Amino acid sequence: MIGKLTGTLLEKNPPEVLVDCHGVGYEVQVPMSTFYNLPAVGQAVSLLTQFIVREDAQLLYGFGSAEERAAFRELIKISGVGPRTALSILSGMGVQDLAQAITLQESGRLVKVPGIGKKTAERLLLELKGKLGGEMGSAGAQPASGAQGDILQALLALGYSDKEAAAALKALPQDVAVSDGIKLALKTLAK
Structure with missing residues (x-):
């Protein structure tokens, strides 16, 4: 429903930011990778978003790049991985690092992310194999052919x-x- 926000950055309180779009303030949760690349408060900002409606809340997640948003969307499709966990994964490692870990089947890199245990890491590797690694561009050790x-x-x-x-x-x-x-x-x- 809401795919992109462009406006003025009013507040930065990790992992949440407040973006003013023509008088309407949107609270947007962002991964730390996006948070570190945000402009100063009062500056113009543009975020790609994912709108999630739950029975008890309506949440807006923002991303600095299309790759981050695509990775987030793939992560939340996995059983047992909600938006908060997906945000934590993207905050703990970049999209290229995640794609490389999936391509090389390195569960140890995923376990280092807070909230990700061994079983969850193995399920992520299994379910994302071939989906995330290939789409997310070429990671350092990712095979070319x-x-x-x-x-x-x-x-x-x-x-x-x-x-x-x-x-x-x-x-x-x-x-x-x-x-x-x-x-x-x-x-x-x-x-």
């Missing part, structure tokens, strides 16, 4: 850590075939 993704999964299945597998992938040519890539990566890791 399907072949590299297959090579990464093979190395992880063989028991190599995420860091070892990502380092071996960086040493490979971009257009390498899966079987050749696995052989080359294993030679690199054996050194």
Whole structure:
């Protein structure tokens, strides 16, 4: 219903901000990544929003980028992850970090976020695999092609850590075939 707010920033009280849009003040909850990039009080601000209606409240969440809002929307689709938890996840790690953690299946990075336990982290990784990592642009160690993704999964299945597998992938040519890539990566890791 409300997709974007543009107005004057009246108050900043983490994680909530008050935005005046032509005489109407909207209370908007934002992740800390957005909060840190807000202008000073009294300055113009523009936020993409997600409006959520519950039985006991109507809440407005704001985001500085379309990627953040898309990640928030994917997160709240997961059973057991509400808007508050999704906001906490986006406050604890950037969208690129989240996409990279999902691509590399690193539950340890998600567990570091307050309010996320081991089971929730594993459910997030399972349900967001292929949804968030690919959409959110290229993260640092995210494979560029399907072949590299297959090579990464093979190395992880063989028991190599995420860091070892990502380092071996960086040493490979971009257009390498899966079987050749696995052989080359294993030679690199054996050194």
